[in-house]
Amino acid sequence: MTATATEASAPRLRADASRNRERIVNAAREALVELGPDVPLDEIARRAGVGNATVYRNFADRRELVHHVACSVMRRVSEHARAAMAEEADAFQAVVRFTLAAAEEQISALCPLVSEHADPNHPELAQAGEELTALVTEVITRAQQAGAFRTDVGVGDYLVAVTQLTRPLPGTGCLTAEGWSRRHLLILLDGMRAPARSELPGRPAGMEDLKRP
Amino acid sequence: MTATATEASAPRLRADASRNRERIVNAAREALVELGPDVPLDEIARRAGVGNATVYRNFADRRELVHHVACSVMRRVSEHARAAMAEEADAFQAVVRFTLAAAEEQISALCPLVSEHADPNHPELAQAGEELTALVTEVITRAQQAGAFRTDVGVGDYLVAVTQLTRPLPGTGCLTAEGWSRRHLLILLDGMRAPARSELPGRPAGMEDLKRP
Amino acid sequence: MTATATEASAPRLRADASRNRERIVNAAREALVELGPDVPLDEIARRAGVGNATVYRNFADRRELVHHVACSVMRRVSEHARAAMAEEADAFQAVVRFTLAAAEEQISALCPLVSEHADPNHPELAQAGEELTALVTEVITRAQQAGAFRTDVGVGDYLVAVTQLTRPLPGTGCLTAEGWSRRHLLILLDGMRAPARSELPGRPAGMEDLKRP
Amino acid sequence: MTATATEASAPRLRADASRNRERIVNAAREALVELGPDVPLDEIARRAGVGNATVYRNFADRRELVHHVACSVMRRVSEHARAAMAEEADAFQAVVRFTLAAAEEQISALCPLVSEHADPNHPELAQAGEELTALVTEVITRAQQAGAFRTDVGVGDYLVAVTQLTRPLPGTGCLTAEGWSRRHLLILLDGMRAPARSELPGRPAGMEDLKRP
DNA sequence: AATGAATGAGGGTTCATTCAT
DNA sequence: AATGAATGAACCCTCATTCAT
Numbered sequence: 001m002t003a004t005a006t007e008a009s010a011p012r013l014r015a016d017a018s019r020n021r022e023r024i025v026n027a028a029r030e031a032l033v034e035l036g037p038d039v040p041l042d043e044i045a046r047r048a049g050v051g052n053a054t055v056y057r058n059f060a061d062r063r064e065l066v067h068h069v070a071c072s073v074m075r076r077v078s079e080h081a082r083a084a085m086a087e088e089a090d091a092f093q094a095v096v097r098f099t100l101a102a103a104e105e106q107i108s109a110l111c112p113l114v115s116e117h118a119d120p121n122h123p124e125l126a127q128a129g130e131e132l133t134a135l136v137t138e139v140i141t142r143a144q145q146a147g148a149f150r151t152d153v154g155v156g157d158y159l160v161a162v163t164q165l166t167r168p169l170p171g172t173g174c175l176t177a178e179g180w181s182r183r184h185l186l187i188l189l190d191g192m193r194a195p196a197r198s199e200l201p202g203r204p205a206g207m208e209d210l211k212r213p
Numbered sequence: 214m215t216a217t218a219t220e221a222s223a224p225r226l227r228a229d230a231s232r233n234r235e236r237i238v239n240a241a242r243e244a245l246v247e248l249g250p251d252v253p254l255d256e257i258a259r260r261a262g263v264g265n266a267t268v269y270r271n272f273a274d275r276r277e278l279v280h281h282v283a284c285s286v287m288r289r290v291s292e293h294a295r296a297a298m299a300e301e302a303d304a305f306q307a308v309v310r311f312t313l314a315a316a317e318e319q320i321s322a323l324c325p326l327v328s329e330h331a332d333p334n335h336p337e338l339a340q341a342g343e344e345l346t347a348l349v350t351e352v353i354t355r356a357q358q359a360g361a362f363r364t365d366v367g368v369g370d371y372l373v374a375v376t377q378l379t380r381p382l383p384g385t386g387c388l389t390a391e392g393w394s395r396r397h398l399l400i401l402l403d404g405m406r407a408p409a410r411s412e413l414p415g416r417p418a419g420m421e422d423l424k425r426p
Numbered sequence: 427m428t429a430t431a432t433e434a435s436a437p438r439l440r441a442d443a444s445r446n447r448e449r450i451v452n453a454a455r456e457a458l459v460e461l462g463p464d465v466p467l468d469e470i471a472r473r474a475g476v477g478n479a480t481v482y483r484n485f486a487d488r489r490e491l492v493h494h495v496a497c498s499v500m501r502r503v504s505e506h507a508r509a510a511m512a513e514e515a516d517a518f519q520a521v522v523r524f525t526l527a528a529a530e531e532q533i534s535a536l537c538p539l540v541s542e543h544a545d546p547n548h549p550e551l552a553q554a555g556e557e558l559t560a561l562v563t564e565v566i567t568r569a570q571q572a573g574a575f576r577t578d579v580g581v582g583d584y585l586v587a588v589t590q591l592t593r594p595l596p597g598t599g600c601l602t603a604e605g606w607s608r609r610h611l612l613i614l615l616d617g618m619r620a621p622a623r624s625e626l627p628g629r630p631a632g633m634e635d636l637k638r639p
Numbered sequence: 640m641t642a643t644a645t646e647a648s649a650p651r652l653r654a655d656a657s658r659n660r661e662r663i664v665n666a667a668r669e670a671l672v673e674l675g676p677d678v679p680l681d682e683i684a685r686r687a688g689v690g691n692a693t694v695y696r697n698f699a700d701r702r703e704l705v706h707h708v709a710c711s712v713m714r715r716v717s718e719h720a721r722a723a724m725a726e727e728a729d730a731f732q733a734v735v736r737f738t739l740a741a742a743e744e745q746i747s748a749l750c751p752l753v754s755e756h757a758d759p760n761h762p763e764l765a766q767a768g769e770e771l772t773a774l775v776t777e778v779i780t781r782a783q784q785a786g787a788f789r790t791d792v793g794v795g796d797y798l799v800a801v802t803q804l805t806r807p808l809p810g811t812g813c814l815t816a817e818g819w820s821r822r823h824l825l826i827l828l829d830g831m832r833a834p835a836r837s838e839l840p841g842r843p844a845g846m847e848d849l850k851r852p
Numbered sequence: 853a854a855t856g857a858a859t860g861a862g863g864g865t866t867c868a869t870t871c872a873t
Numbered sequence: 874a875a876t877g878a879a880t881g882a883a884c885c886c887t888c889a890t891t892c893a894t
Contacts (some may be wrong), residue, residue, distance in 0.1 A: 014882090015219070015875070016875095017875090019872090022292065022888070031887070038251060040868085041867085041868065042867075042868090050875080050876085051875060051876040051877065052868090052869090052877085053869090053870085053871090053875085053876060053877075053878095054874085054875055056869070056870085057866090057874075057875070061868080061869080062868075078858060098272035100319070107253050109405075110239035136875090139410075150400075153400060155395075157393070157396055157397065157400070160393060160397065161378060161397040161400065161401070164377045164378050164380060164397070165374060165378065166376050167249060167377060167380065169373065169377075169866080180316065180370070180373060180415075180418060181413075182414055183370060183400075183413050183414060183415055183418075184370065184374040186404075186411055186413055186414075187366060187370070187374065187401060187404040187413070188397075188400060188404055189362075189399055190403075190409070190410040190411050191399075191400040191402065191404025191405070191406070192400060192404070193410055196403070197403040197406055198399055199308050200396050200399055200400070201395055201399075202393075202395070202396055205393060205396070228894090229857080229858095229893075229894085230856075230857060230858090233857085233858085251882080253884060253885085254884080254885070254886090255883095255885085262861065263858075263859090264858060264862085264885085265859085266858070266859060266860075266886085266887080266888085267858055267859075268856080269885090269886065269887080270858075272859070272884080274885085275885085321892075405883090412858045442853090442854095443853070443854090446853095446854090464677060466886075466887085466888060466889085467888080467889065467890090468889090476854080476855085476856085477855040477856065478856085478889090478890090479854070479856075479857095479891085479892090480853085480854055480855070481889090482889090482890070482891085483853075483854070487890080488889075492872060517670035561679045566859060576826075579826060579874080583819070583822060583823065583826070584789075585821040585825070586819060586823065587656050587804060587826065590804050590806060590823070591800060591803050593802065593803060593806065602698060604831065606796070606799060606841075606844060608805070608840055608841070608843070609792075609839050609841055610799065610800040611798065611829075612787075612837055612839055612840075613792060613800065613827060613828075613830040613831060613839070614800075614823075614826060614827050614830055614836070615797070615837075616829075616836040616837050617825075617826040617827050617828065617829035617830030617831070617832070618826055619831070619836055622829070623829040623832055624825055624828075624829050626825055627821055627822065627824070627825075628819075628821075628822055629821065631822075654873090655872075655878075656878060656879090659878085659879085679863060680864070680865090681861080681862095681864090682887075689879075689880090690879060690880045690881065691864090691865090691880085691881085692865085692867085692879070692880060692881075693878080693879055695864085695866080696879075697868075700864080700865080701864080713885070714883075753866065759855085788871085805855080811887095815867080
């Protein structure tokens with residue numbers, strides 16, 4: 001059994017099983033963004049073109065599925081951060097580019113899911129989060145060091161505000177992301193440019209302020 | 214006075230019944246903001262300290278309860294708009310004051326409810342919405358005419374962006390409103406000050422762009 | 427207190443209370459016939475123009491209300507039996523007349539109620555039933571003794587068959603009684619005339635066969 | 640064979656699922672006849688030996704279940720009509736045989752269901768009804784043409800009267816069908832024999848008179 | 853005495869999850 | 874391994890009945 005050898009280390013999936021897994025995660029992302037966090041798992045199975053039990057074979061429960069969807073999105077957004085820093089000469093322009101790219105991934109639509117419907121302490125999710133966090137921090141810090149980004153605005157402020165502005169508009173499918181959110185993000189970023197036009201209450205929020213007890 | 218007028222049509226409520234009705238609406242607002250639009254009505258009843266059927270006696274179904282919660286909040290926010298215009302000499306400062314006051318009413322938490330869980334065409338709700346809309350438009354327009362507010366930002370832009378920034382942060386109770394949203398709102402408003410610091414794509418969104426087919 | 431004297435013996439009702447009682451019984455009969463045995467008591471109260479609790483003040487529960495409705499109808503039908511025998515010379519014609527009169531009282535609509543929703547052993551109901559039974563038996567027996575009514579058909583047969591034919595036609599309000607049931611009753615009665623046109627299985631059913639264990 | 644054809648459109652049921660479906664329909668027929676049209680679906684599930692949700696998997700709601708029960712019974716009764724005409728030489732005897740056979744299927748118990756608890760316009764139900772109607776009309780018409788059946792009694796009269804006589808006696812399980820209804824049906828049929836023994840008010844009711852607006 | 857309001861138990865229905873094929 | 878079917882828990886809502894005015 002040559003196959004058995006590899007199975008031991010990381011139970012390597014059969015080709016079709018692996019394909020199913022991916023289709024489920026993609027279907028889940030779409031369905032979650034479109035129908036919200038309470039979308040029936042049967043609906044996800046239907047979109048993926050598999051039986052509902054197959055979802056459970058791959059993901060023990062909803063939390064685990066959400067977990068993988070979140071990891072997947074975070075990794076893609078991290079890529080955007082790397083690309084923005086590598087390819088944009090102007091530090092503030094890198095912030096703008098990254099912000100718009102992240103918005104298109106609808107990363108924010110997944111935030112409600114993570115906190116409520118997945119375990120934020122899971123190592124894999126934590127690691128994807130930390131990597132993303134580090135990259136975002138770098139993007140922002142560079143712009144601040146270039147004197148283009150207000151220093152009374154922290155990375156935590158940036159992340160939460162951007163997330164909020166790109167969340168799907170309530171009673172709609174999710175159309176805002178495509179249509180308006182670009183305008184609103186740019187307005188917000190204008191407000192984040194140095195010099196500051198007003199005095200903010202409280203202190204700049206860092207990443208550590210996002211942790212919840 | 215004004216309250217009595219609103220409910221004048223009903224044959225006059227008994228003292229205790231009236232108290233219950235109010236407790237239910239208040240419990241509903243809290244629960245809706247805290248647990249989201251799918252909060253079980255039994256939970257609302259529990260918080261209000263009444264049996265579940267009492268909720269149904271007062272409000273035929275979830276839609277009707279949401280309807281009343283929404284009307285109630287809208288009226289209070291309209292009051293804030295009037296006060297801001299009456300008491301603030303500086304036109305932009307009126308925008309700031311109104312924005313922060315509306316945020317504290319958590320009006321944004323109710324938007325998802327109205328669009329999905331109530332009938333936006335109900336006369337009472339429509340009227341409350343129109344009154345609020347007219348007032349917000351006035352607040353913004355005054356600031357624009359004073360040369361303090363970007364003219365490439367419309368009332369629709371303002372409303373959606375502010376709504377988004379004040380929505381309860383997903384997997385949390387709702388704490389963001391109190392804590393951070395003030396900072397984010399002020400940053401956004403800084404981005405809305407004239408002169409514009411960047412060029413926005415698309416056209417300013419007016420109130421009419423909020424209507425959905 | 428001249429009034430008090432009479433109250434002692436049989437707690438004589440105040441004029442308005444007595445009127446209410448009667449209105450409730452009448453509303454109940456109508457509602458029961460029209461909407462079926464599961465009609466909400468609130469609907470009966472509404473039709474009677476009283477509060478729902480007034481129904482309970484007069485009748486401890488649904489069973490008791492049904493009880494009184496049944497007694498009331500039975501007494502009226504008994505009157506028809508007496509009148510038919512007194513005023514019809516032909517014995518079979520007395521059967522016909524009584525049958526049609528009873529049908530118009532919709533007595534049959536109430537049978538389902540009595541057996542299921544009231545206590546058939548209650549003295550008052552039992553007595554009304556016995557009186558009615560005795561009268562019907564007399565009507566039938568006279569016709570048999572006159573040689574006009576099949577002797578292989580018993581009073582029990584007659585009662586059940588007539589009851590069935592005059593029950594409200596299922597998915598309708600109750601229209602059959604008025605419209606068609608006259609025709610069907612007359613056809614049935616034609617089948618009951620002597621001489622018999624066929625041989626029936628079993629034995630003639632008497633009143634005693636209606637009792638159920 | 641015939642059964643398979645009926646359900647041919649569905650992608651093919653698993654053996655156990657098919658068994659369950661049938662058990663549910665049978666349990667439903669029994670329970671509906673015994674407890675009436677308001678029988679809790681949980682009771683039906685209990686009798687069928689399945690969980691309540693299984694009923695919903697097979698039949699979207701009560702209406703759909705009733706629909707299938709009604710179709711099933713109608714088809715069986717149509718068979719009786721065909722058999723009676725094929726095997727009985729005497730035309731009136733065919734009426735008698737068919738009537739008793741239909742009674743044993745307790746078809747009448749289902750009438751209240753169809754009109755109120757199912758969609759009488761559903762194609763499948765409508766077709767089953769039309770087929771049955773045509774067959775019954777033929778059975779009666781043949782007897783009339785043979786001079787054995789009153790011509791002042793229409794098919795509509797026949798159907799309604801027979802239906803009423805075979806309905807389960809109200810506050811009882813349903814025992815009357817087996818026990819007494821045979822006697823009453825035969826008496827009624829005696830009344831329908833030619834020549835007529837009395838003059839009926841109104842006009843003979845045809846099938847078209849059963850339709851309701 | 854009579855009312856309007858409050859209640860709790862129960863039915864219909866949906867959905868996450870488990871089981872048998 | 875993958876599927877379709879089965880399940881029970883939870884929610885919404887109604888109604889008989891009791892309570893406070």
